Amino acid sequence: MYVRTALATAATLLASAATATAATEPLSHPRIAAHFSLATSQQPENITVDRTGSAYLTFSFARQIVPVTPGGHEHVLATLPAPAKASTPNLGKAFLGGIARADDGTLYVTYATGTADLTGLWTVRPGGRPHRVAALPADGLPNGLALDRHTGRLYVTDSVHGVIYRLPARGGKAVVWAKGRALEPSSFAGANGLKLHNGAVWATNLDKGTVLRIPFTAGGAAGRIQVRATGMPSIDDFAFTGHGDTLLAARDDNQVDLVRPDGTHTAALTAADGLQTPTSIAVHGDRVYVPSAAYLTNKDPNLLLAHLDQ
Known part of the structure; x- marks a missing residue:
């Protein structure tokens, strides 16, 4: 849908972490690199990784953005302002969701509070403070986020309204780019995870357990929504393993699935590997x-x- 102490160096973490037993191809050697604290609301929601392998995490209910370097150093980069009284749909409290990173280091995040003054797209430039660049409906739940570096546009899922918005990364008005039953919730939350890949916007629907592909038309509009995989209850965010359409999907029921281009899927990680409501995936080289x-x-x-075994 946070970080207690500084992490040790990556080598030390891998050497000291317990060996997991349930991982299956193409994943191997899973390790718990860091344990966080529920007492201080350290619950990582989303992740992006830069060229150096540094991870940037959103901590949903702490409203924090925290980078973690390959050497294990971390700090709170930014904390978004708390609403006077949160009324976020489905959650009741402020929720920091998706994160994307531009090549110049600018970070973008989705923020939902149930209030018109704070809900929307926020950005943090290197050395700067977080500020909102676009408003989104206060009665929605902005969640997944993806940046199109070629066009300078951002795409955002709304899990309550069941739509995908598009807006300029520099800020401005958000418009509904895609909508339809495949994106809508059936009980709790619909459109959730989001990625741009191979000429399309890909998304998940948490309630329906589906992976969706929405191709771009020649003019950049949304084409017909394609259901590419089904049967994955509580699917959250995901990441592609390479240039093809194979992906890894995080499921809230303590599972990471390998999803093949033909829609078949098998468990690659489970609770036996240490998963505790996994929320997102990032792939950087041969590391997941x-x-x-x-x-x-x-x-x-x-x-x-x-x-990740290539």
Whole structure:
């Protein structure tokens, strides 16, 4: 849908972490790299990784952005302002969601508070303070986020309204880019995770357990929504393993699935590997990052690292 002490160096973490037993191809050698604290609301929701392998995490209910370097150093980069009285749909409290990073280091995040003055897209430039660049509907739940570096546009899922917005990264008015039943919720939350890949916007629907592909038309509009995979309850965010359409999807029921281009899927990581309500995935080279927020387990939020066998 946070960080207690400084992490040790990556080598030390991998050497000292417990060996997991349930990972299956193409993942191997999963390790819990960091354990976080529920007492201080350290629950990682989303992640992006830069060229150096540094991870940038959003801590949903602490409203914080925290970078973690490959050497294990971390600090709170920014804390978004708290609303006077949060009334976020489905949650009731302020929620810091998706994160994307531009090549110049600018970070973008989605923020939902249930209030018109704070809900929307926020940005933090290197050395700067967080500020809102676009408003989004206060009665919605902006969640997944993806940046199109070629066009300078951002795409945002709204899990309550079941739509995908598009807006300029520099700020401005958000417009509904895609809508339809495939994106809508059936009970709690619809459109959730979001990625740009191979000429399309890809998204998940948490309630319906689906992976969706929405191709760009020649003019950049949304084409027909394609259902690419089904049967994954509580699917959250995801990441592609390479240039093809194979992806890894985090599921809130303590599972990471490998989803093949034909829509078949199998478990690659489970609770036996240490997952505690995994929320998102990042792939950097041969390394896979999986944050777990423990939203449903209320136990041991953490960051898992695994090797991706190419």
